[in-house]
Amino acid sequence: AQSVAQPEDQVNVAEGNPLTVKCTYSVSGNPYLFWYVQYPNRGLQFLLKYITGDNLVKGSYGFEAEFNKSQTSFHLKKPSALVSDSALYFCAVRAHNAGNNRKLIWGLGTSLAVNP
Amino acid sequence: EAQVTQNPRYLITVTGKKLTVTCSQNMNHEYMSWYRQDPGLGLRQIYYSMNVEVTDKGDVPEGYKVSRKEKRNFPLILESPSPNQTSLYFCASSGRLATDTQYFGPGTRLTVL
Numbered sequence: 001a002q003s004v005a006q007p008e009d010q011v012n013v014a015e016g017n018p019l020t021v022k023c024t025y026s027v028s029g030n031p032y033l034f035w036y037v038q039y040p041n042r043g044l045q046f047l048l049k050y051i052t053g054d055n056l057v058k059g060s061y062g063f064e065a066e067f068n069k070s071q072t073s074f075h076l077k078k079p080s081a082l083v084s085d086s087a088l089y090f091c092a093v094r095a096h097n098a099g100n101n102r103k104l105i106w107g108l109g110t111s112l113a114v115n116p
Numbered sequence: 117e118a119q120v121t122q123n124p125r126y127l128i129t130v131t132g133k134k135l136t137v138t139c140s141q142n143m144n145h146e147y148m149s150w151y152r153q154d155p156g157l158g159l160r161q162i163y164y165s166m167n168v169e170v171t172d173k174g175d176v177p178e179g180y181k182v183s184r185k186e187k188r189n190f191p192l193i194l195e196s197p198s199p200n201q202t203s204l205y206f207c208a209s210s211g212r213l214a215t216d217t218q219y220f221g222p223g224t225r226l227t228v229l
């Protein structure tokens with residue numbers, strides 16, 4: 001079965017320190033991987049995606065993610081965290097074998113708290 | 117501005133009273149989808165549509181209906197809402213390719229009493 005795991009419910013980091021939000025996946029075939037962020041009372045905002053090519057993907061707001069095929073991971077990173085990065089982060093993978101359905105399979109989310 | 121809009125943003129209703137949540141996108145996207153988000157269960161797909169007049173069930177379609185009469189609109193209909201449909205609902209749209217990014221609306225928080 002295809003799945004996404006975000007092993008940490010919550011990540012706490014001090015402002016200015018690097019942050020990592022972890023994601024592992026299980027999917028048949030080549031994975032199409034996505035990160036989204038959800039701020040309170042707002043929708044899901046796209047951060048970045050990996051389709052193919054360079055394993056390090058750069059996205060919005062200074063975020064990047066590293067695709068590791070052997071470890072089936074797609075961890076989200078940022079060199080220097082800001083208080084305004086505090087939010088709920090979701091990793092998702094595009095379902096394969098879903099015909100025309102462009103469904104995303106989602107992790108349960110990781111709450112990031114950046115402390116001043 | 118390219119966006120997906122949903123209305124209403126917040127809705128409190130009673131069991132059995134039919135309601136519609138509207139979704140509209142201005143990006144000329146072929147693909148549209150509805151998800152619900154519940155604590156501990158994450159986001160689950162309700163219905164999707166690949167184009168006008170083409171809709172299909174997602175993972176949790178029971179109790180919901182959709183229609184796609186125009187490319188930009190994809191309303192979600194609850195004909196007889198029940199308390200277990202209390203949830204946060206998101207509409208999304210994307211181009212037709214599997215590699216295209218899905219863009220989400222701001223969400224509709226529905227409470228069914």
